[in-house]
Amino acid sequence: MDDSVQELELDAIAPGTVLASDLLESSGKVLVMAGTALTAEMLEAVRREGITRIRVKGEEGSGEAEQERCESRLKYLFRNTAGNGPAEELHRLLIAYRQGGQE
């Protein structure tokens, strides 16, 4: 599918970013449609819905910082698996995946 889609924390999203998937209210109604450029008001409404992460269309440019964030998040998720071989292997596979599948 679209390679440039990424899922980000709501706090990391600036107004003007384009939404990649429909956002739904808890009732199931569409809150914001995919393809919309998010305004500050929309981001606030999304926050009020209790949504914390959303999928947006990302520019390729923001790579390095994003890569660093992904890796430190993975390190945090795997913080209590030291010495467990399979978890260490899974960690490595996910780092590769987050880097866009480079072996």
Added chain:
Amino acid sequence: MTGQDDFRLDRESLSRALAALPPMPAIVNELLRSLDDPETSGEELARKIALDQVLVARLLRIANSSFYGLRRKVVSVRDAVFVLGMGNIRNLALAAAVSGPVGAHAAASGINLRGFWRHGVATALCAGMLAGRMKCSGDGAFAAGLLHDLGRLVVAGGFPRHFQEVRRVRQSRDCLLQDAEVEVLGIDHSAIGRQLAESWGFPDALCVAVGGHHDAGSLLSGSLASVVHLADAIAHSLDVAGDETDQVPWIYPPCWNEAGLSWADSQELFQEVEQRLDAYCEMFGQH
């Protein structure tokens, strides 16, 4: 240390909490039984589903949703079975039956239900994809993945104070949820989930998978429990629940070896789960 002991959950109070939950609709058990019974025809199940009006309305709404992108309108259960496939019908019926009543029961505790179901659906998708490699039925694996943390809803709904205490201990120790549960409650969500699954009359393999997904003794080769164990760890590592303090649990090496994921397999698995997750959550009404 009376403060500590206040939060112990004995069998009796657990049984009372389980008895207070709404009963499982009969059709759900029929659908689960049909997983083990190759004799059951789609025709026969369609006839049984047609007796449950709530389920019928839901299935037709989904079959006609944009997810399937059909031009012709689906108006009968038989058509819905054809469009959605038996596997999906079962999973939908399960998700609908559990998420409605049990979820509503737990909501007041402040549990993140959306995150709970996103993790459940991701685990189900992983389990469905791993099952073949681990010599297990795909449909059964999906259902077991979806329901593996059922016990967490029982604690949240039946014992909100205990739930808060577990959360506090888990955060202060930075340990796995099940370790905090054992310390505070004397029992963990998998054992509680198993009791619920048994009281609802779920098939044995499903009860064992719910009860044993963190227990090395249950993780036998080819078992549903071992598929769910690995799927759960992968779902945690994909970080789908929106839980800031989430962590990947320890993985039992024989399960990992049995799945035998190559580098390419793993990348495909991660991608499939991420691509299908939102659509499945939407389909199951759990955004």
